[in-house]
Amino acid sequence: MKNSYTNYDVYKKRIAQVQAQLKDGEIFVLFAAEHQIRNRDVEYKFRQDSDFFYLTGINESNSILVLSKKYSCMFCLPKVKEQEIWTGIRLGKDFIKKSLSLSEAFDLEEWDKKLPELLLNHHSLYYFFGVNSKRDQELLHVCQTVCNRARDGKFGPEKIIQPSFLHEMRLIKSEIEIELLKESAEITKQGHMRLMRETKPGMMEYELEALLEETYLRNGAWGGGYGHIVAGGKNACVLHYVANNEVLQNGDLVLVDSGAEKNYLTADVTRTFPVGKKFTEVQAYIYEIVLASQKNAISMVQQGKKFYDIQDATVRFLVTCLLEMNILEGSVEENIENGSYKRFYMHKIGHYLGMDVHDVGKYFIEGKRRNLENGMVVTIEPGLYFDPEDESLPDDFRGIGIRIEDNILVSGKKPINLTQAIPKEIIDIESLKS
Numbered sequence: 001m002k003n004s005y006t007n008y009d010v011y012k013k014r015i016a017q018v019q020a021q022l023k024d025g026e027i028f029v030l031f032a033a034e035h036q037i038r039n040r041d042v043e044y045k046f047r048q049d050s051d052f053f054y055l056t057g058i059n060e061s062n063s064i065l066v067l068s069k070k071y072s073c074m075f076c077l078p079k080v081k082e083q084e085i086w087t088g089i090r091l092g093k094d095f096i097k098k099s100l101s102l103s104e105a106f107d108l109e110e111w112d113k114k115l116p117e118l119l120l121n122h123h124s125l126y127y128f129f130g131v132n133s134k135r136d137q138e139l140l141h142v143c144q145t146v147c148n149r150a151r152d153g154k155f156g157p158e159k160i161i162q163p164s165f166l167h168e169m170r171l172i173k174s175e176i177e178i179e180l181l182k183e184s185a186e187i188t189k190q191g192h193m194r195l196m197r198e199t200k201p202g203m204m205e206y207e208l209e210a211l212l213e214e215t216y217l218r219n220g221a222w223g224g225g226y227g228h229i230v231a232g233g234k235n236a237c238v239l240h241y242v243a244n245n246e247v248l249q250n251g252d253l254v255l256v257d258s259g260a261e262k263n264y265l266t267a268d269v270t271r272t273f274p275v276g277k278k279f280t281e282v283q284a285y286i287y288e289i290v291l292a293s294q295k296n297a298i299s300m301v302q303q304g305k306k307f308y309d310i311q312d313a314t315v316r317f318l319v320t321c322l323l324e325m326n327i328l329e330g331s332v333e334e335n336i337e338n339g340s341y342k343r344f345y346m347h348k349i350g351h352y353l354g355m356d357v358h359d360v361g362k363y364f365i366e367g368k369r370r371n372l373e374n375g376m377v378v379t380i381e382p383g384l385y386f387d388p389e390d391e392s393l394p395d396d397f398r399g400i401g402i403r404i405e406d407n408i409l410v411s412g413k414k415p416i417n418l419t420q421a422i423p424k425e426i427i428d429i430e431s432l433k434s
């Protein structure tokens with residue numbers, strides 16, 4: 001399975017799929033990621049652009065892929081010994097041309113000269129406009145120059161179109177991708193379970209982050225697919241808490257939102273568990289409500305259902321519970337209508353998952369909620385959060401934040417939970433802690 005992904009056949013097929021979407025007179029341009037500066041002359045660890053990797057499997061910066069219906073080429077980092085000594089061996093244009101069966105391949109320096117030629121006599125340019133403004137300017141300028149040659153009877157792109165068909169391809173995962181996602185899920189499981197076992201009162205949040213990162217790296221992952229959230233006690237009420245620099249207190253819960261990225265596919269999992277040995281009564285009570293809402297939502301992840309209908313069902317469930325707890329007042333309908341529940345559940349039920357943690361693909365088609373389809377992977381992540389500063393809440397509720405998140409593959413009427421093996425029942429979590 002893995003071999004078929006590391007050889008180039010899968011990418012050749014994807015390139016051909018893009019070409020099949022293009023009509024005469026249409027051209028597609030895609031840039032690889034560039035190195036990003038962290039500070040002064042220090043760069044962040046390089047991570048290829050997801051779209052570029054999806055189509056090419058090539059992990060080198062600055063390359064450019066150009067496709068039309070019957071033509072394909074790439075501009076590649078040149079094989080220059082002096083540069084390779086400093087920054088690593090490059091694949092080079094000959095290897096890339098052969099591996100991806102491209103019509104042509106060039107060294108990067110040829111780009112300026114070749115681009116006008118390539119755009120010539122294409123009326124439409126498929127390009128992700130707005131991602132890199134430097135590239136946007138460059139392309140607009142060249143389009144303009146080429147269009148100015150109208151007097152010679154030549155023409156250039158007059159339309160720039162977002163190649164959203166590429167994101168629709170990425171939205172539906174292949175069998176190979178599912179297998180690889182399972183691997184990311186397995187590594188993520190090891191990280192989360194390690195925390196459940198090893199977390200003790202007095203540890204710093206960043207110590208847990210370190211254990212996650214270590215587990216991921218030791219298993220060949222790139223690291224986390226996004227910044228690890230390790231939020232002790234009331235910090236869990238900050239949804240994107242990434243400071244991770246406080247002490248974990250006995251009696252508090254800790255919310256951990258973290259997923260390993262391997263082979264350019266990331267998991268996205270949240271577990272909330274006690275810093276000490278056991279949930280308190282109130283914590284367990286709220287936890288069971290979130291867990292029940294999550295299981296209910298997971299059961300709805302079926303082909304033909306609408307993703308946002310699952311959000312609606314979850315809101316209804318949580319509002320009913322909040323009313324029973326006397327946290328909300330009035331009727332279910334009223335509270336859904338006026339959004340009062342957003343004080344306690346303020347985010348959505350989930351998102352697409354894949355190469356990007358908030359993966360690509362449309363949620364609406366022509367303004368209407370779209371159906372879930374086989375091969376989509378979504379997160380299901382309801383939560384309840386009780387503001388530590390809200391004095392209208394019972395004392396023992398304040399500062400509790402609970403979210404439970406799994407990664408679900410749409411497969412007919414039977415949702416497949418890729419992260420099922422990461423404990424979430426109270427009894428299972430507590431038994432890991434004893």
Ligand SMILES: [Mn+2]
Nearest residue numbers: 268379381405
């Ligand atoms: Mn998520």
